[in-house]
Amino acid sequence: IxxxxxxxxxxxxxxxxxxxxxxxxxxxxxxxxxxxxxxxxxSSGNSASSNAMQSPQKRGSGAADLTKDQCNKTVDIFEDVSSPEVNSLNVGRPLTCWYRFRTLKGAPRDFVLRLRFKKFKVGTLLNATYCEGGYLQIVDGNAKTDVSNRREPGMFCGEAEQPQTFISETNYVKVLFHTDNFTDQTYFTFDSRAEQQTEVYLRYGQHPELYPNRRGEVVQGSYCEREYRDCRLQTCYVQSPAYPGLYPRALNCRYKLHTRQPYIKLYLQNEQFGVDGQRCENVMTCPIRPIGSGKEHCPYDWLAVYDGRDEHSPLIGKFCGLGKFPFSIIGTSQYMYVEFVTSPAGPLLNTGFHFNVGNWPGHVETAGIKHGICDWLLSSDSLKDSSASEGIFLSIAHWYPPNTSCSYHIKGRIGEIVRLYFPSFRINRIESPILKYDGDCGESLTIYDSDHPDPARIIKTFCDTFSRPMEKVDFVSTSPSLYVQFDSKTGSYSGSSLYYWAHYDFFNNTRFGDPVPNTLCDEVMYAWKHPGGKIRSPMNSLIFKRTGGADVRCPYKFVG
Known part of the structure; x- marks a missing residue:
């Protein structure tokens, strides 16, 4: 036998x-x-045996390929994969299908997988935190890859009739599909292809071999925690995982950013921001969420930016929405901390973000004492210690919250006066407000002939809505102090709408008699006040500068 x-x-x-x-x-x-x-x-007489053992076909046989829709298998790159056909054996029953991807022998290790979901409908999204009735999971990476989300891959559910793309971070991907009740209203179709990292230009940029840490150094054991050092233009990319494709679910990503010089700047360049911009594909049912900030606006997926080294630093904003990010975010130092969080479950939509990191060249050394973020004491003694003839201060170049007030107390010695002028001054509309304001003078700059903001001693006020800048015009005090105050009702993510470069200096205004009001240098000597004394030419050299080259006449009157 x-x-x-x-x-x-x-x-x-x-x-x-x-x-x-x-x-x-x-x-x-x-x-x-x-x-x-x-x-x-x-003939149909053999259908039973063909069901018991489906036969492998040649590649390219199209609809005749009976194996391509099977569950729980390793599939070839470029192979179309669809949900199983509904039949009497599986209809109305739970169904779980997983797929891994077979790569070509000899393929380089620096490739990623692009999965294109052509159609998708499984489960229902409840409260943006749970998928009822079914879900899709995408596991990116395993124990052998540098990064992996295998511990918390999250869940996708809902419906997508337009193609959606996921681009992995690693060369290993597993797709898992589950439904509690399999019917013809539950389906998926996707294909895949392998791409070298250099082909994913939007992720890795030009010449990625020259900038191996352009996307940051991965924190060991994490999927999306990264550290960036000494960032400058085009050397640091802060991106959502799997960018420019769909970002995964159940994320808690942290990015620590650093530049050599303040002020650190986070900005988008020609890319779209898409964090929780849509909760479903139908814009009538789920209107597109505009870009905004705040817990109420961003309850599910959000990007939080902190002004400092960690999450205990001041929160600049918590952002989400879909569209062109309208402004840059500028920190007050060399450090910034970014956190990206996504809900455990969500739609098969939204492609995340891509920020560049640099620094804003708006930092100058100011000779004075700084209190808090933007309050300064600029004294004659500090200027003398710096060996400079003039002091300099600039408009606020970094972010600040609504209802911010910044002051510059320019203080001379007894007998001195203060001169202030602006070599450069521009007044723009408020381009990046944190809080919208429709009234006049959302931001203003006021100069006081005083040592405090005295409404009775205002020299000039500039407003963002109706004032004209005044360049190279002298504002001179009548006492040893001049006080400058900037006020903002709106706040800003990227600096003041009143851009100015201010210079100040001090002049000896000592007099030996009584000054005559409304004159340049006239003096009166009263015998009962000055029985004896000195008389000399003006010690205030500003008098000679302000005449514009004309003759200077200083009458002195003696009254016995």
Whole structure:
């Protein structure tokens, strides 16, 4: 019997080789060692045996490929994968399908997988935190890859009729599909392809070999925690995982940013921001969420930016929405901390963000004492210690919250006066407000002839809505102090709408008599006040500068 069985198998093998280009022969030795053959293209009498063992077909056979829709298998790159057909064996029952991807032998390790979901409908999203009735999971990476989200891959659910793309961070991906009740209203279709990292230009940029840490250094054991050092233009990319494709669910990503010089700047360049911009594909049911900030506006997925080294630093904003990010975010130092959080479950939508990191060249060394973020004491003694003839201060170049007030108390010695002028001054509309304000003077700059903001001693006020800048015009105090105050009702993510470069200096205004009001240098000597004393030319050199080259006349009157 054993001999007959072996002969039967050998005969079957030879027959299969001879006619494999035409049909497929399935050989099953019976109890009597007879040969049983079934042709895949034959009559319905063989349908039972073909269901019991589906036969592998040649690649490219299209709809005739009976294996491509099976569950729980490793599939080839470029292969189309669809949910199984609904039949009497699976309809109305739970169904779980997983797929891994077979890569080509000899392929380089620096490739990623692009999965394109052509159609998708599974489960229902509840409260943006749970998928009811079914879900899709995308596991990116495993224990051997540098990063992996295998511990918390999250869930996608809902419906997507337009193609959606996921681009992995690693060369290993597993897709898992589950439904509690499989029907013809539950389906998915996707294909895949492998791409080298250099081909994903929007992620890695130009010449990625020159900037191996352009996307930051990965914190060991994490999926999306990264550290960036010494960032400058085009050397640091802060991106959502899987960018520019769909970002995964259940994320808690942290990015620590650093530049060599203040002020650190986070900005988008020609890319769209898409964090929780849509909760479903139908814009009538789920209107597009405009870009905004705040817990109420961003309850599910959000990007938080902190002004400092960690999450304990001041919160600049918590952002989400879809569209062109309208402004840059500028910190007050060399450090910034960014956190990206996504809900455990969500739609198969939204492609995240791509920020560049640099620094805003608005930092100058100011000779004075700083209190808080933007309050300064600029004294004559500090200026003398710096060996400079003039002091400089600039408008606020970094972010600040609504209702911010910044002051510059310019203080001279007894007998000195203060001169202030603006070599450069521009007044723009408020381009990046944190709080919208429709009234006049959302931001203003006021100069006081005083040592405090005295409304009775205002020299000039500039407003963002109606004032004209005054460049190279002297504002001179009548006492040793001048006080400058900037006020903002709106706040800003990227600096003041009143851009100015201010210079100040001090002049000796010592007089030996009583000054005559409304004159340049006239003095009166009263005998009962000054029985004896000095008389000399003006010590205030500003008098000679302000005449514009004309003659200077200083009458001195003596009253006995």
């Amino acid at each position: 054993i001999v007959i069985t072996i002969v039967s198998w050998l005969y079957c093998l030879g027959l299969w080789i001879a006619i494999s280009s035409l049909v497929f022969v399935q050989c099953v030795p019976s109890s009597s060692s007879a040969l049983t053959a079934s042709l895949t293209g034959s």
